[in-house]
Amino acid sequence: MSDALRDAMQRWLAHLRGLEGASEQTILAYGSDLRGFLTFLHVYQGESLGVARLARLSTADMRAWMAHERGRGLSARSLARALSSVKSFVRWLSDREGFDATAPLSVRPPRFQRKLPRPLAEDAAVAMIAQVDLQAQDPWVAARDVAVLTLLYGCGLRISEALSLTGADLPLGDSLRIMGKGRKERMVPLLPAARAAVESYLRLCPYPVAADLPLFRGKRGGALNGRLIAKAMEQARMALGLPATATPHAMRHSFATHLLSAGGDLRAIQELLGHASLATTQVYTAVDQARLMEVYRAAHPRR
Known part of the structure; x- marks a missing residue:
């Protein structure tokens, strides 16, 4: 990961913490999701990662990552959350770097059955x-x-x-x-x-x-x-x-x-x-x- 991308990731997490008021648990989860995605992308592409590479993200990249995550047993619910984390970062980065993030942001999350709350009588x-x-x-x-x-x-x-x-x-x-x-x-x-x-x-x-x-x-x-x-x-x-x-x-x-x-x-x-x-x-x-x-x-x- 390039220094610029690592710095961008830290600034994004600081943004979530400071301006959006996310809890520390949420910050940890988002950071873990994003690092998992970037690790996959590095192995998948066999190249170092920088801001320029994320500016070229395609729907094929996103779908390959999602297929990999499902293949290692990640539930649809957890994958939907991870996808939300990645999209949040890409959206934030595109706003600051001025690139078009339509392709990665258009990828739909997997469908899953939401668990109903279990209230008491x-x-x-x-x-x-x-x-x-x-x-x-x-x-x-x-x-x-x-x-x-x-x-x-x-x-x-x-x-x-x-x-x-x-x-x-x-x-x-x-x-x-x-x-x-x-x-x-x-x-x-x-x-x-x-x-x-x-x-x-x-x-x-x-x-x-x-x-x-x-x-x-x-x-x-x-x-x-x-x-x-x-x-x-x-x-x-x-x-x-x-x-x-x-x-x-x-x-x-x-x-x-x-x-x-x-x-x-x-x-x-x-x-x-x-x-x-x-x-x-x-x-x-x-x-x-x-x-x-x-x-x-x-x-x-x-x-």
Whole structure:
């Protein structure tokens, strides 16, 4: 790889990190995808790589790489993500170097069946929170876990978003300001039940609350690790006989699915979840339709 291309790659990753607010996990994935593509291209062409070579990328180059990736067992879903990474870099590079990237950007990703979210039933979501409240030995730990799960289910937060709350978010009002993926800010309504759960936890928490400290704490006072919430749910789902899909993220799925089932507007749910694209939110319509068909098949008198 030429120095110019290596420098371009680093500047692109810095662009993703700084201007687009991509997470470090996303940066690592994009960098890995691009390096894999460039390694293939070097071996495939048998020549050193520079910006000029990428300016000559053809659909044949892209298809040869995709065929190679599928041949070594990469799933269609993973290949689609890798293709998205490569296209992102080529688009960024073409804008700065002034070449026509129509050919590589026109290559279509492989089709794959999107996995539907696996929400809990309404009574199961409520039972999950109640079970977590019963199983912790320390009352303040039980209150903490209940508060976190209530935020996930009652406000549709990601576990990372709930655990990123600090003392600066207090006192709680009718809404929460959440910094989501890509450093995108959104306001979510705070249900009275969620506010009460957090306030109950704060009354019992043995550690002081400060604006620069995390709201949810571990037993030793440090920031709460999300894995502890996952373990609490794992214990609870075994007691309740729920499937392994009953995870913290399933509580967020349940929030969206239950709102949609109750007649919630898809655009409003998109805003509440912090999805950049409506297409991401639309997957919940498929979940709702699947549930409806299950009810239909079970209840129709001519089944």
